[in-house]
Amino acid sequence: MVAIDLTVEIAGLKLKNPVITASGTFGFGQEYAPYVDLNRLGAITVKGLTLLPHPGNPPPRLVETPAGILNAIGLQNPGVDYFAAIILPYLSQFNVPVIVNMAGETVEEYAALAAKLSKLNNIAALEVNISCPNVKKGGLQFGSDPAAAAEVTRAVKNNTCLPVIVKLSPNVTRIETVAQVVAQAGADALSLINTVLGIAIDLKKRRPILGNIFGGLSGPAIKPIALRAVWQVFKEVSLPIIGMGGIFTAQDALEFIMAGAKAVAVGTANFINPRATIDILEGIENYLRENKIERLSDLVGTAHCK
């Protein structure tokens, strides 16, 4: 059998394969360790971290919608100090790169968080979440205003030597524009996409179901939207892309790769099948083998060829 080269390089970060976990859907890895050999993952992206612990939104925080889920977790997390003291040492026992997803309410907070994280060992990259629809301040506010997105990107870049991945929101008129601006501000890579803003209403109570009123839609329902975002950004921006949004199977992942993603992140699918990441990884490998493609990188963006 020919050896298949699944390795990926994103902004200097070498991954053994392209399958990453999507922030917020895999906790800090611990919860899935009984089901998934974490060493087999391309990387783990942890739940969004903030400088200080964050209680999160009042429940209900999740509602199922057709072929998707709406969530409004609101960045509940134990804060960076707890992460550094307890979680990072746990994750460091595995042979898997850790990408830290970071969020904040002000540019200064992003900067301070980046500085703090950069002093820690065993972090492979920072993923800057400027696209969370579930917090009142910050989040999406930065992601939907290109100037603010650039400012946050610069603030993080100025405070770290780690590769900086900026995670974009689909809730904008032209995602390519935000991508371009963020690239100019120094981003090393892009994650596309965060959840799509939505709402659901309870007929009995005649009120929104979610405690936060709005939520972010994820799952198969958003896959075409995510794929379109990857396609358009790939065309206009030369940064490496981590594609995500409704990836449930190897076929889904391969579509993202052909649309231009160098790597893929698996989110909601983990809830349906805790071994989704591994199944997708094995499916990608099988596809390459069956089609006699020796290097995964040869497939990236191929759907654009005329």
Next chain:
Amino acid sequence: MASYNTVNITRQEEIAPGFYLLSFKPPFLVRQSQPGQFVYFRCGNTYDPLLPRPFSIAMVNEEKNEAAILYQVVGRGTALLAQKKELNCLNILGPLGRGFTLPPLGRPFQPKRGPKGLEQLESFPQSPLRIAVVAGGVGIAPLFFLLQRLKDLPNLIIEVLIGARNTKQLLLKPEIKNLSPQIKLRLATDDGSYGYHGPVTEMLSTLLSANKVDQVYACGPEAMLKTVARLLAKYNLPGEVSLEKQMGCGVGACLSCVCKTKGDKENSFRYSRVCKEGPVFPVHEVVWED
């Protein structure tokens, strides 16, 4: 350790209109699972409905290593599940969560804060310990498994109080009687078609005021559990309740399923995961919302 595996349904039976008992060979040792823990699996195999559904382990057979869930058809997932037949497959994740603590339960873990500061913890009367198991509707599911374990423990007096809409929805009556002749069963219906006419919590209130109960286990609709919590606070007795919240991952990763529990400081709270810290919580740790 929890597992994830494909298993076969060994039996499915409609035990009352709209209520099903579904048995399967679980991918784990039932002997090592706790009453109150749940299994998580998808009822269909398409993207809609998307998420798995949680069901309490309702019954176990340790010799055959079989488990059963008892469920009510309330929506699309449970309607799909009701169509499944013997030998159909389920992809089961479990057993998940923290189950009931076997007796004796400590007095409220956080000593009651009275006007004079911390109140002295009282110790329990010696044995026998008087236990009330309170179920609302299909809430009997985790409590039946609990009774399977309680019946073998020494020095307990067990009263089972079940409330349901009507006589048809009083579930597992004969099975409970078969567990042990020592178990006393008290039944209530909303429509008065059987037993006490009124909410099951009124029966509990009567027992409590007659000083006939030392601790309580409860599962049922949230309003019922809130009343149980209020009664137990009034009599300063310990108890545990099993809560329900919409879940995402089922394993503690997504923080979807949280409920409010008491925090470290007075009047503070935190969000606890029903799938991980729960579904069973000490009754006095839950912050009940209006």
